[in-house]
Amino acid sequence: MKKSFWITFLCSLMLAACSREEWMKPPGGEGSKAVFVLQCADYEGEDVPSRLVTSKGRTYDRVVFYVADEAGRVVTNLKGFYDYAASEIHLEGLQEGDYTLLVLGIRGDAGQDGVSIRKLNNVSEPWLIFPAQLSKPLEADYFYSRTSFSVSRKPGVGGAEIIVSAPGQIVQRRIAGRVDFSFAFRNPYVRTAVVHKEVIWDAVSFYTTLSGDGSLSGEADMQPVVWPLDSVASFCLPPASGEVPLQGAVTVLTRDYRKNQIERTYDFTVDSLVSNRIYRVHTPVVHPDDKAGVMFVTSMAYEEGGHAKILQDEERKEIYTDTRQRSFDTSQPLQVEITDDGRLHMRFYSPRDLSDVLVRARFPSVSDEYIDLAYFDTVPAFADFYGQIPLFTSECMYRTVSGKWIKVPPQPLTAALDASYEVISGDAYWEKLQAIRHGWKVTFNLYGGDPDQPNGGPAGNWMGIRPVHCREVVAFFLNFTYMIDMQEHEDILRANEDRLYGNGGVTDKVSAETVLKQMRQPRSLRVGLVYTGNGVLGLGGGDVFGAYQGAWLSHYTDTYACEVMFHELGHVMGYSHDSAFTYGPWAQELMNQFYVDHLYLMPIDSPDYLKSKQSPALYK
Numbered sequence: 001m002k003k004s005f006w007i008t009f010l011c012s013l014m015l016a017a018c019s020r021e022e023w024m025k026p027p028g029g030e031g032s033k034a035v036f037v038l039q040c041a042d043y044e045g046e047d048v049p050s051r052l053v054t055s056k057g058r059t060y061d062r063v064v065f066y067v068a069d070e071a072g073r074v075v076t077n078l079k080g081f082y083d084y085a086a087s088e089i090h091l092e093g094l095q096e097g098d099y100t101l102l103v104l105g106i107r108g109d110a111g112q113d114g115v116s117i118r119k120l121n122n123v124s125e126p127w128l129i130f131p132a133q134l135s136k137p138l139e140a141d142y143f144y145s146r147t148s149f150s151v152s153r154k155p156g157v158g159g160a161e162i163i164v165s166a167p168g169q170i171v172q173r174r175i176a177g178r179v180d181f182s183f184a185f186r187n188p189y190v191r192t193a194v195v196h197k198e199v200i201w202d203a204v205s206f207y208t209t210l211s212g213d214g215s216l217s218g219e220a221d222m223q224p225v226v227w228p229l230d231s232v233a234s235f236c237l238p239p240a241s242g243e244v245p246l247q248g249a250v251t252v253l254t255r256d257y258r259k260n261q262i263e264r265t266y267d268f269t270v271d272s273l274v275s276n277r278i279y280r281v282h283t284p285v286v287h288p289d290d291k292a293g294v295m296f297v298t299s300m301a302y303e304e305g306g307h308a309k310i311l312q313d314e315e316r317k318e319i320y321t322d323t324r325q326r327s328f329d330t331s332q333p334l335q336v337e338i339t340d341d342g343r344l345h346m347r348f349y350s351p352r353d354l355s356d357v358l359v360r361a362r363f364p365s366v367s368d369e370y371i372d373l374a375y376f377d378t379v380p381a382f383a384d385f386y387g388q389i390p391l392f393t394s395e396c397m398y399r400t401v402s403g404k405w406i407k408v409p410p411q412p413l414t415a416a417l418d419a420s421y422e423v424i425s426g427d428a429y430w431e432k433l434q435a436i437r438h439g440w441k442v443t444f445n446l447y448g449g450d451p452d453q454p455n456g457g458p459a460g461n462w463m464g465i466r467p468v469h470c471r472e473v474v475a476f477f478l479n480f481t482y483m484i485d486m487q488e489h490e491d492i493l494r495a496n497e498d499r500l501y502g503n504g505g506v507t508d509k510v511s512a513e514t515v516l517k518q519m520r521q522p523r524s525l526r527v528g529l530v531y532t533g534n535g536v537l538g539l540g541g542g543d544v545f546g547a548y549q550g551a552w553l554s555h556y557t558d559t560y561a562c563e564v565m566f567h568e569l570g571h572v573m574g575y576s577h578d579s580a581f582t583y584g585p586w587a588q589e590l591m592n593q594f595y596v597d598h599l600y601l602m603p604i605d606s607p608d609y610l611k612s613k614q615s616p617a618l619y620k
Helices: 299-305 413-418 428-434 467-483 487-495 512-520 549-554 559-572 585-597
Strands: 004-009 013-018 032-041 062-068 079-083 088-094 097-107 126-129 141-156 159-165 169-174 177-185 194-201 204-206 209-211 220-222 225-228 234-237 246-255 261-270 278-285 295-297 334-338 343-348 354-362 371-379 383-388 396-399 405-408 420-425 440-444 523-530 538-541 544-547
Touching: 032 097, 032 141, 032 159, 062 079, 062 088, 088 097, 097 126, 097 169, 177 194, 177 246, 246 278, 261 278, 295 299, 295 383, 299 371, 299 383, 334 354, 334 420, 343 354, 343 371, 354 428, 371 383, 371 396, 428 467, 440 467, 467 523, 467 549, 467 559, 467 585, 487 512, 487 585, 523 538, 538 559, 544 559, 549 559, 559 585
Parallel strands: 032 169, 177 278, 295 371, 440 523, 523 544
Antiparallel strands: 004 013, 004 079, 032 088, 062 097, 079 088, 097 141, 126 209, 141 159, 141 169, 177 234, 194 225, 194 246, 204 220, 246 261, 334 343, 343 383, 354 371, 354 420, 396 405, 538 544
16 A cells, blocks of 8 residues: 555645545545646756656655645645655546646755745745744755646547646756855865865845745845855755845865964855756865875875775785785884885784874985975774875975975986885884884794684694784784883893793703893794694794684783793794793793783783684684
8 A cells, every 4th residue: 555645625735644545436526637747857057967857766755735726726625645656646626727736845854944834825825934044054955836737628429528738747846046065176185184164155135935826035134154064065045035146255274294274265156046056166275285295194085095904804815924915024013115106005014003104205316305205194003005106296395304395306216216214103102113123023824724714724733824813913923022122021031030041951041131132133933823623722933933813812911821922932032841931930920921911011002902802703
């Protein structure tokens, strides 16, 4: 059964729910039936050719209609309804004569606009009334049509035939006009650095009243008002009274990478606003940074770039185990390079975001000084950023370390061959990463396992490491190589020096200085995931390191998980099970307890950055 609405014309307009089947069986009486299809026309001035739209869904949220006679009086005792699904008005009970069908359609919530809809007795009476004070744009769309039709009788074989002369389609046009705002920026990084846009309207008067016959009257003053343009760039307004043009100004507030704010204001004038027409205010923004060459990568610019991330669950094993594509030094987790085609490439081996990041570069062919090449509001965790560098495509202005601005013509790609880089950040996290002075190089290895298999495809004591584990590898080794340079760590080693012994047993004393040198010497590790089915929890020695899944998940707070980790690190440092560095106090008491107790001081101070325990990519 279709959802329909009756309209019975007696002394007043009344809406009630009813079905098509009930309407098709009216209680007696004579008269003709007529069906009118409602269509919505585009605004005049749309970018596409004008067309009529008949929605297959809900064209209007509310429809009010009247039938008036030749004298303009509203006709009573008619029966009719609007079929929302078909966008059709059905009328019954029409007698001979000439008529006018008046239709008001509303799309949206008219209550938000404070409009009122009055009952009509005559087409000359006020019908739709807008507020006397307009402080904001219209939220709903309002459509109006006035359609003439006639009903006559024609003699026929079986008696008189009733003829309805009416258009089968009624074109509805908007009562309001629309003003669209757009902006053009010469530098794309200026566009994505906009803080705020707004329009300031000068005082103007609008019509307040639409009568049944379509005439406009009444006036409402809109005093100078400010409307934001950040999330909305189109405003619907009632038609302006008289032929006074709309005037105002748009203001654009931006910021630059050095935390300055720049405001620019542009005046505009458009023709007097009329119904069903779009008016466009286009502003070419002229900005001090139009010729700036720095890549100012705001959060918006980064998001629009659609940049990938490394070590994500969907990353293929052929990628994350390829040392040419995935490897890092813990003392340089933020990798910076310029690609052969002139793009800045930044890859970040980090479970945490880094904010306030300035990348400087020195090109001997350009200047002896470093220049500001790129600035990032935020470099996301595990970022894999690529962006075209303006230096190789256009003449730009660059700021040097000493504060000078230099004009640099387009450079050949070969200029990048001799480039050097430095990264500066005010983020406290960057300070911790910079404190990692003795980096270890880390890669990821399957050791014969298969991460595509539900059980990891065990191969001996190994199973296939997955990206969820690789991310934890990054977290642990950033923390470990930070820890080895902590003064607190050095103090605890020296305080317990008498408990440190080598492969020769408890009498084979090892000094704290020796241990520190072993921990701080450059190393390269191929890290994997240990299969526990054979009773093994960890493997280590030389450049091999592995731990079981539970250790990777719990190293933050679990001293036993840390014991496993440090036991294998003891093997990496060359110690056997006869030493203090595996089944002795170094791994089982000192390092594991220190790591957990001092986690709050380390770069990755919480498991909440990765939330690996909730990952669906874990082995069950």
